[in-house]
Amino acid sequence: xxxxxxxxxxxxxxxxxxxxxxxxxxxxxxxxxxxxxxxxxxxxxxxxxxxxxxxxxxxxxxxxxxxxxxxxxxxxxxxxxxxxxxxxxxxxxxxxxxxxxxxxxxxxxxxxxxxxxxxxxxxxxxxxxxxxxxxxxxxxxxxxxxxxxxxxxxxxxxxxxxxxxxxxxxxxxxxxxxxxxxxxxxxxxxxxxxxxxxxxxxxxxxxxxxxxxxxxxxxxxxxxxxxxxxxxxxxxxxxxxxxxxxxxxxxxxxxxxxxxxxxxxxxxxxxxxxxxxxxxxxxxxxxxxxxxxxxxxxxxxxxxxxxxxxxxxxxxxxxxxxxxxxxxxxxxxxxxxxxxxxxxxxxxxxxxxxxxxxxxxxxxxxxxxxxxxxxxxxxxxxxxxxxxxxxxxxxxxxxxxxxxxxxxxxxxxxxxxxxxxxxxxxxxxxxx
Amino acid sequence: xxxxxxxxxxxxxxxxxxxxxxxxxxxxxxxxxxxxxxxxxxxxxxxxxxxxxxxxxxxxxxxxxxxxxxxxxxxxxxxxxxxxxxxxxxxxxxxxxxxxxxxxxxxxxxxxxxxxxxxxxxxxxxxxxxxxxxxxxxxxxxxxxxxxxxxxxxxxxxxxxxxxxxxxxxxxxxxxxxxxxxxxxxxxxxxxxxxxxxxxxxxxxxxxxxxxxxxxxxxxxxxxxxxxxxxxxxxxxxxxxxxxxxxxxxxxxxxxxxxxxxxxxxxxxxxxxxxxxxxxxxxxxxxxxxxxxxxxxxxxxxxxxxxxxxxxxxxxxxxxxxxxxxxxxxxxxxxxxx
Numbered sequence: 001x002x003x004x005x006x007x008x009x010x011x012x013x014x015x016x017x018x019x020x021x022x023x024x025x026x027x028x029x030x031x032x033x034x035x036x037x038x039x040x041x042x043x044x045x046x047x048x049x050x051x052x053x054x055x056x057x058x059x060x061x062x063x064x065x066x067x068x069x070x071x072x073x074x075x076x077x078x079x080x081x082x083x084x085x086x087x088x089x090x091x092x093x094x095x096x097x098x099x100x101x102x103x104x105x106x107x108x109x110x111x112x113x114x115x116x117x118x119x120x121x122x123x124x125x126x127x128x129x130x131x132x133x134x135x136x137x138x139x140x141x142x143x144x145x146x147x148x149x150x151x152x153x154x155x156x157x158x159x160x161x162x163x164x165x166x167x168x169x170x171x172x173x174x175x176x177x178x179x180x181x182x183x184x185x186x187x188x189x190x191x192x193x194x195x196x197x198x199x200x201x202x203x204x205x206x207x208x209x210x211x212x213x214x215x216x217x218x219x220x221x222x223x224x225x226x227x228x229x230x231x232x233x234x235x236x237x238x239x240x241x242x243x244x245x246x247x248x249x250x251x252x253x254x255x256x257x258x259x260x261x262x263x264x265x266x267x268x269x270x271x272x273x274x275x276x277x278x279x280x281x282x283x284x285x286x287x288x289x290x291x292x293x294x295x296x297x298x299x300x301x302x303x304x305x306x307x308x309x310x311x312x313x314x315x316x317x318x319x320x321x322x323x324x325x326x327x328x329x330x331x332x333x334x335x336x337x338x339x340x341x342x343x344x345x346x347x348x349x350x351x352x353x354x355x356x357x358x359x360x361x362x363x364x365x366x367x368x369x370x371x372x373x374x375x376x377x378x379x380x381x382x383x384x385x386x387x388x389x390x391x392x393x394x395x396x397x398x399x400x401x402x403x404x405x406x407x408x409x410x411x412x413x414x415x416x417x418x419x420x421x422x423x424x425x426x427x428x429x430x431x432x
Numbered sequence: 433x434x435x436x437x438x439x440x441x442x443x444x445x446x447x448x449x450x451x452x453x454x455x456x457x458x459x460x461x462x463x464x465x466x467x468x469x470x471x472x473x474x475x476x477x478x479x480x481x482x483x484x485x486x487x488x489x490x491x492x493x494x495x496x497x498x499x500x501x502x503x504x505x506x507x508x509x510x511x512x513x514x515x516x517x518x519x520x521x522x523x524x525x526x527x528x529x530x531x532x533x534x535x536x537x538x539x540x541x542x543x544x545x546x547x548x549x550x551x552x553x554x555x556x557x558x559x560x561x562x563x564x565x566x567x568x569x570x571x572x573x574x575x576x577x578x579x580x581x582x583x584x585x586x587x588x589x590x591x592x593x594x595x596x597x598x599x600x601x602x603x604x605x606x607x608x609x610x611x612x613x614x615x616x617x618x619x620x621x622x623x624x625x626x627x628x629x630x631x632x633x634x635x636x637x638x639x640x641x642x643x644x645x646x647x648x649x650x651x652x653x654x655x656x657x658x659x660x661x662x663x664x665x666x667x668x669x670x671x672x673x674x675x676x677x678x679x680x681x682x683x684x685x686x687x688x689x690x691x692x693x694x695x696x697x698x699x700x701x702x703x704x705x706x707x708x709x710x711x712x713x714x715x716x717x718x719x720x721x722x723x724x725x726x727x728x729x730x731x732x733x734x735x736x737x738x739x740x741x742x743x744x745x746x747x748x749x750x751x752x753x754x755x756x757x758x759x760x761x762x763x764x765x766x767x768x769x770x
Contacts, residue, residue: 076747079639095482104484282520376472376512386512387480389610390473392747396637398610 063087068400070094074393092397093404096388100404103223103378104387110154110215114226117151120144121233129419131426142167152230155216156208162200166193182339219297223378225408231379232366232412235304239365240358242305243312248342250317261313268310274371276303281375300372308365315357319350352427359420363413380405456528456660456667457718460501465509468494469527472512475633476742476750477533486510489741490531492731493552493658493675497529500674500723505730519544522661529671531658533629535585545662549672552657552734554754554763556650557589558628560635563643565622570649574599579612579621581605586626589652609634623647627654629742629750636747670717677724680706680766681733683757688732691725706769713769724769734764 024030038044067087071094072078078089093100102111124144127137146160170193177185222230249261268276280299323346331341373382384401388394460466470478470490478488491510499505511527522530523545533555534540536548559570567573570593580587582605594601604621606612613634616624624631628650635641658675660668681687684703686694695707704710708721715721731737738755742748756762 075637099482099484104480278516282517286520286524374514374516376514376517378472378512382472386471386473388473390471390475390479391481392475392479392636395475395633396613398614 075396088400089397090400092388092394092400096383096394099224099383099388100380100401101224102226103221103383105221105223106217106226107215107221110217113151113154113214117148118229120147120151129423150214152222153217153219154212154214156204156212157214158200158204158207162197162204165200166196169193169196182337219295222297224383225380225405227372227377227379228366228369228409229412231301231304231369231372232362234301235308235369236362236365238301238305239309239312242309244316244347246309246313247316247320250313251320265310265313268306269314273304273307273368274374276307277371277375279303296377300375300377304365304369308361311361312358315354315361316350318357319352319354320346322353323349355420355424355427359416363416366413366416367409380408456664457501457670460528464502465507466494466498466501466529467509467511467527468497469511469513469518469521469530469532470494471532472514474533475636476629476746476748478510478531487741489553489737490533490658492737492741493531493678494529495730496678496727497671497674499730500677500719500727501670503726505726519546522546522659525661528667529658529660533656534659536655536657536659540659546659547662547665547668548657548659549668550657550675551655551763552675553629553655555627555629555654555656556754557586557625557652557654558631558650559623559625559647560616560631560644561623561647563645567623567647570647570651571597571599573601573623575601576622577602577604577620579604579606579615579624581609581612581626582607585652590625593649593651613637629748632750633742633748636749666718670719673717674724674727676766677706677727677769678734678737679757679764680769681724681728682735682764683759683766686728686733687736688729691729695725702769 021027037047064086065088067082067085068090069078069081069087070090072081072089072091073095075089075092078087078091082089098108098111102108102114106114121144123137124141127133127135127141143164146164149163150157150160170189173192174185174189177188246261246265249257250265252258252261277300280303281296284294284299327345327349328341331345336344370379370381372379373385376382376386378386384405388401389397470486470488473479474488476488478486478490480486486508494508494510495505498508511521513521513527513530513532518530518532518534519540521527530546531552533553534548535555536551540546541548559573561567561573573594578590578601580590580603587603590601590603604615606615609626609630612624612626615621617638624634626634628646631646635644635646638644658671660671680702684700684706686703686707691707694703695709698704698707698709701710705713707725708714708723712721714723717723732740735757738750738752739745742750744751752760752762754763756764758765
């Protein structure tokens, strides 16, 4: 067949022509503009009004932003350079950026330590956040809290090492006993850890080197955005397990456990965070003998963790309540005990439902860490409102500083929310 | 549960015992550092600079006390406090000494159980108006709109002042000094009122400070001074006389520059007693004889401290006014060093 054609026809097209572009009227940018911006008279007017406001906004802010001064050494010098023109005085950022990020007392030659801790944080958080990564990376995640503590606070390395050993000992005891009973294993693990910590405390004291590898830095000297990050990350990661425990406790059939959980959750949710922070700062000082008080940072971490775990507990309770009763019954019919049923069947599903709520609370909590500025901790807002605005050089610079702070918070919070959306899509095994 | 009760009882007992046998001087010496409460930041009075070192008018008093007691003006742990946390910090023993422009009032002295050791700045409530308004006295402010911080004594003073002079005003309530500054500049009120030192500091940050004037009337008394806990009179004496030494030094003409020379050859017996070349005044307060010399050398005498931090040469630009020596018509009057 084909031979005959080959002789009779000179050319046969074997592929179709690419489609021609549609005429301008029915395609291309003009069409898009007409469809989306000016489809009707009413919409056209709205578009024009919106464009006008956009113009006003940019005309007002762009000269101010682009004309910014980056190299003056005080606000009055800024004004001299600008000489009446509109312009931002970003010099306050270039002169005080280190105070905004690290606080004013953290030694500047040690800035690499918190920075390294932050970089390692991404490495440590990766296997928790992305389930596709190799599970072996979780080992580093387990090590990270101790490493980060040592990096940021410095001092003798024995403290974090024995803390780690205690956790390892606790885990070994737990894994030996968990076959027999979950509760017994948990109790045994805690006892083992406490024993190691107690003994380790004495050994660490004996081994204390004259000059530690990393200079010790008291918590009082922490500050800036670093403090917000530390409070946010520590409190969220601590309040998740506590919140799960509280949510399960609230559903428990044991009246005492249930009572304690209900009272705790309702009490903490009924009190503003700022009140708890004042208690941490002011009231607790009366209960410890002068000079031996527990570190203010730890007091604040305890209070914020309490606060957020109560909220997370309620979110997770919502997740638990949303599960069909059949899931609980299915677990029972398989002969699983309570711990197994929760761990293997109920919680994985309930947690998945709770993700948006948990992320919501994490974002809110992270922003709430700025409240510590009220109890004279120098987080980024405390640094701005206190030392920087009070210095004679920079008194009167508001927009630039608060814009910088909101930019930092926006980056982190937007990142968290994008991650949670990705996670929801990834886990969408679907109840829809 | 039982354990926590026992711990609680122990700490309360410990606190009570600590308060009863309080020897703050011994504590400070044992610690090697003075815990000094300051503000979280107030221009000219206390704020850390770009290198994180605290400086300011109140900070200088802390440093003088540390120099007198410990011999090192840098042996100070500055504890920033807010208006809400300052008194508990002092009462609980977290700080030994509070120098945080605190107004000396009856109830703070008696009911809150503190001892004010003197006054290091005589302040009072004033008014700031734009020059264009053409007002030269607060009594001309009839019918004016006034920016005023709510919930402060300044609000009450303002009402009293206008009622007393039988003129009217319209309040524009603001929350903070920063907000008051913005409202005033935006023209929301004709005049802004708060402590005169605060007004001066605020005006210094304006783009054109010359367009605004502070009216001469001061309508309230705000004696600002450092304070210590009630009940430890030895510590109170030491701090009181460190402050007095700074004031007396200015009166006697002792500065941080000429102090060495003064120590060597002076005919004035009061200077000799103050600088420790004569008499045993230091012993009487449990220190050595050079305590006052070190205190003055730390940041200079009262006048030098004033000039360096809030005086007319600084951006804050405060005149001495009430804070001049009594010999110059001010209120500073140190008791005799004898």
